[in-house]
Amino acid sequence: MELIKQYIENNKQRLLDELFELLRFPSVSADPKYKADILKTADFVAKKLCDAGADNVEVCATAGYPIIYGEKIMDAGKPTVLIYGHYDVQPADPLELWNSPPFEPTIRDGKIYARGACDDKGQFYMHVKAFELMMQTNTLPCNIKFMIEGEEEVGSSNLAIFVKENKEKLKADMVLISDTSMISMEHPSLETGLRGLSYLEVEVTGPNRDLHSGVYGGAVANPATILAKMIASMHDENNHITIPGFYDKVVELTAAERTALNNAPYDEAEYKTDLGVDELWGEKGYTTFERTGTRPTLEVNGIWGGYTGEGAKTVLPSKAHAKISMRLVPNQTSDEITRLFTAHFEKIAPKAVKVKVTPHHGGEPAVTPTDSIAYRAAQKAIKTSFGKDPIPTRGGGSIPIVSLFEAELGIKTVLMGFGLDSDALHSPNEKYDIFNYYKGIETIPLFHKYFAELSV
């Protein structure tokens, strides 16, 4: 522990400067115009892995952006940790809402403001530096493999292929990912699950053209009204989702799990004030943590139809649309829920309209066991560096690759994230606290240490 702190202290400025170099690359995977920058970012990551002491470093070509691989095999007999991260970032717009340039990292009261500061450059780079630390101090207690991709923000489709084709190379005992959040530095936590996703777009067509709402109003089905009725019918008065079979595979949490989950600090008044709402709204019989972490949901992400411009247009629209996504919990599968939704939506559509359902993309839910050696190692590492046991939490978001690794490599993941919900991921003024960055570099070697010890 002293050794770790000493190393960080001695290299404090350099560890920060290197992260800043990485953050200056505008590696926006969603926008082709950044292609050259993304390739430069990939080379930078590969070089830093080499410098840190990794062997067999490769910039692995894919149909999209390259995946950086690197490894250090100490001894085939020792356990192996696979580190996953991504060097691509979300688009930075709306640019006008940034207080400092998104690709010129700027420090304001102890926080690094830059696109990717937390998601995920700041977090995966902690692992590169922690690896360097262990190499430099001869304390790497296990084998380590890195897989850093460049398409996480656009669906990781080439990663799935890469993993399928490189099972041997990626062979490991567990996956370690820092791409999630803690409750706070005072309340360190570990995410023990993520929700899956089923995202669809629906179209309701009434008459074959927009009609004059006076001439035809009252005699022809209005697709906007019908869509509203269909959406309204998908939650009952207790906000349970009404799609037949939707909950069939959902496992209720045990009393113990619920207690553990709800032990996490939560101030409802503060939560409501932050969101500017007078009342919360959700499935009857569940707390906010349960609603966002352990229950499946159905949300309208977008809705549109008819005249949406200035002023008034007395039109009875021909079509109405909505983007609807469902967050899934363990045992629900994206394909099945997409099928159930589609069948239900088509079934409840009145004959006076035609409906079309188009699936966008999906991802599977995942829970990480809290009794595994890997989880216990993470727990112990955080306890040592933060002086407190981490609180197990359930993340409401989705990281589809977690279930991919389980399916293809047969290994579980530990989500040891050091971000905060307030880091504004995907939003303007994304930030990452310098404190969290160093804290991560300090905690990661402890994780490897305990994982190696507990694995014996």
Add this chain to the structure above:
Amino acid sequence: MELIKQYIENNKQRLLDELFELLRFPSVSADPKYKADILKTADFVAKKLCDAGADNVEVCATAGYPIIYGEKIMDAGKPTVLIYGHYDVQPADPLELWNSPPFEPTIRDGKIYARGACDDKGQFYMHVKAFELMMQTNTLPCNIKFMIEGEEEVGSSNLAIFVKENKEKLKADMVLISDTSMISMEHPSLETGLRGLSYLEVEVTGPNRDLHSGVYGGAVANPATILAKMIASMHDENNHITIPGFYDKVVELTAAERTALNNAPYDEAEYKTDLGVDELWGEKGYTTFERTGTRPTLEVNGIWGGYTGEGAKTVLPSKAHAKISMRLVPNQTSDEITRLFTAHFEKIAPKAVKVKVTPHHGGEPAVTPTDSIAYRAAQKAIKTSFGKDPIPTRGGGSIPIVSLFEAELGIKTVLMGFGLDSDALHSPNEKYDIFNYYKGIETIPLFHKYFAELSV
């Protein structure tokens, strides 16, 4: 009659060219960006009235767009007809659905395709040309006054003020308007009633910012879902409107009125085929004619909220909006219905959201007598030019100024429209048959002739 046909024959092309010139002005009153075009349209109309032989032509300034006035007083002793029309048009979007540019009139098998071709440029311009015809052939049998406004599609609020302030100038025995439809050229008809209108915009606000639908989904009210529920609740299972007090003043038609109304030719199969729907949809216990002509309705004219772009964005929107309009029948008043809607909408909003209701514009319903000299003159004119008695019908649309004229000027209106329901008013590919245009120019002088004769 011969004289009329001859004049039209001799000027056929010019009569069409002038209408095309008028149709090329994008005089969209709902969108401020067309202001300059609308003012040009006003000047064009004024010039054409002068050319046709009108005296005292004025472009009368208002708080909004100008009203064009012009007159020809033959003899104070003769009856006076006030012609009303409007030179503004509905927005043209969605542009991509037009087969030819909305403001470049194009003829396809005998039909003029352009925004405003029928509503109302093509129809009011028939009166300007019929007036020219009567002047050129010295057959104007009565006094005539023109009042052509530029804000009909946005509620005619400044017309109301103009009429109140110019009662003497507008003094007349009746108002003649061509801004409605006939059943068909084989079944000429005259509308004897119009519905009123109450048009509002609603905004539902949930959280104070767009949220990540994974992190917050399930715990916070989604304004799009809430708006859908509120809209859905406004019609019951029989498609009756659920706003308390909404039907209180509605007078049921007598059995005789219903029979007369339903005697008009109507082919449901054809009606459905034209609209491309498998089933009709409306208030239980009423026929299509009754639903569109004699019953009040509530329609969603537009709805929007959240992410409506390409692909998928997992956002829980901060706001959702809708434009909602209600068509009113005799004894309902726009102000009262607007009040009832607003009170109800605010009452049914859950505490988890905030709602805002903004009235756009309204208009009162009107019924025109079928026993007046003016109506009989119109009947006779149509009988002469079409060879058939017109069928009395109830229009579903609204021309708020009809009740305004009755209240302020104490005179009744005759709705002698030459459009067709299939003219796609307010829709892409609005059209007006060349045949109807000429037929109107032929019928209007006959109306003036008979009105003068019957008035003696």
